[in-house]
Amino acid sequence: MTILLLGSGGREHAFAWKMIQSPLCDQLFVAPGNAGTAAIATNVNISPTDFDAIKTLVLQENITMVVVGPEDPLVKGIFDFFKNDDKLSHIPVIGPSKTGAQLEGSKEFAKEFLVKHNIPTAAYDSFTAETVEQGCDFLATLKAPYVLKADGLAAGKGVLIIHDLAEAKEELRNMLVGQKFGAASTKVVIEEFLDGIELSCFVLTDGKTYKILPTAKDYKRIGEGDTGLNTGGMGAVSPVPYVDAVLMEKIETRIVKPTIEGFQKDGIEYKGFVFIGLINVNNEPIVIEYNVRMGDPETEVVVPRLKTDLVELFLAVANEKLDEITLEIDERSATTVMLVSGGYPEDYEKGKVITGLENITDSIVFHAGTKLENDTVISNGGRVLAITSYGNDFQEAIKKSYQNIAKLSFDKMNFRKDIGNDLL
CATH class of the missing domain: 3.30.1490.20 (ATP-grasp fold, A domain)
Known part of the structure; x- marks a missing residue:
């Protein structure tokens, strides 16, 4: 298969890293991609929301599947764009319809959906x-x-x-x-404010059946001890140690199942990821928000724990045969730490030369805000690199990530030194 992946962040590099391991993937294009995806796939300088340019590329390169990383193209209706075009309608798009994407595109739509389907959420x-x-x-x-x-x-x-x-x-x-x-x-x-511990639940659905992916917890604030401004995410841990079988059963029966059933009752076409942001209040899971794609940096710890072929999973979603696939998960923990530009999430500079990438051992470097300039990797965003490691527990994994971070450098590089500390 020839596959097109839309996006340019750490999430997309993690997807690309996993997809090229599949014997089903003959060629992978990433639009626009980053320096990390350039090393393993073919980057194409097209915006994920330029649907006409995407159509031209898809027809020109005989692309047979489109995987959507970020939320923007989904909210703008890329699924519907393909479905309603005679030349594109046979090509599966992994991501929900425009209506389904309103779960992230409109907080009010999401709240109305939650209340309508009796899914626990804040007033x-x-x-x-x-x-x-x-x-x-x-x-x-x-x-x-x-x-x-x-x-x-x-x-x-x-x-x-x-x-x-x-x-x-x-x-x-x-x-x-x-x-x-x-x-x-x-x-x-x-x-209303809910006091508890946050976690993320990720679901892949073909609109009828679903698979629950490994849980993860991300760290949104820029400062240690969860202080300072909100960011796109400073690190993540998977699995979440305090999520036991009892809590997971509550999440599935009270939240995941009614969500997928809600799609069917409301006639919402949904073939892709559902990210459910939860808060655990006295061991009762309550929905804070939906996202209609995988989280970033959670993808950088969830995808490395999937043993099942990701392209095979996407094909099963496209063909509504997800129930026929067995999801295999790596028992090890995975952690990731984001290296960000100085000043982020406020004003920051781009174009900083990144050194030490060749010295990384025992960790995976997922590129987020990077690009290649004259064969040199330079920073090109607020969140620059995600350093992911495996371990028998998250403490072992996080130790490896920090050991490898010590080998990396760019001007004004910043990162949180307390990822996972709250779980000890």
Whole structure:
């Protein structure tokens, strides 16, 4: 098969790394890719949301499957674009329909879906610029801290957790009237705060049946001890040590199963990943959010633990035969630590030369924000590299990641030194 993978981050490098191990994958194109994917596949300088350019490439290279990494093309309807085009409709797209992608594209849509299908979630209401003062009144009925979520896509940064009521009201006005997150915050969901431990559950579905992938926990804040600004993710651990069979059974029966059944009841076409952000409150799992693709950097610990052929899984999704596949998981733990640019998640510089990549042993380096310039790997984003390692437990794995990080360098390189410490 000739496969096209859309995206340019660590998630996509991890997918590419796994897909090229499959005997079913003859050729892999990545659009636009990064320096890591360039070493193992063919990068094509096309934006994942330029559907016309993607169509041209697909027809030109006789591509037989498209795997979508990031959320943007899904929310913009790439699945429907292929389905409704006579020349493309026979080519499977791994990712949900435009309607399904609204689970991530609109916080309000997701909340309505959760409530409709009796899936446990926090109490909420949503507001616009016209109803901003009603939103302020609603905040006053809640206990601190206050959770404000931009309704649309805000690159993982559209959620604010505020402890002071006056400040929460001010930020609500900033989001709705001042357009703090641009078009993403023309509507804001206010939610009750839930106190517990967060974890991520990943599901692959063909729309009828599903496979639950290994659990993972990521670390969103820039600073040690989960302090500072939210980022796209600073590291991850899989499996999550405190998730036992009892909690997993609750997650499956109360959340995963009703989610997939909800797709069928609502007539939502969904062939791809469902990322369920959960919070464990007194051993009761509650949904915080849905994403309609794999998380990043969680992919960099979940995919390395899959023993099953990833392309075989994708084919089964396309053909609605996922129930015929046995999912095999590596028993070892996997951890990853993100190396980020100085200043990230605020202003940062690109174009920093990365040294030491050839010295890495016993870890996998997944490229995120990198590119090749005159055969030199340079930084090209806020999150630059993910250093993934295996171990008999997460402590052993994380130790290897940090040992290898010591061999790597670029100007103003930053990373968290406490990934996994909260699990000890």
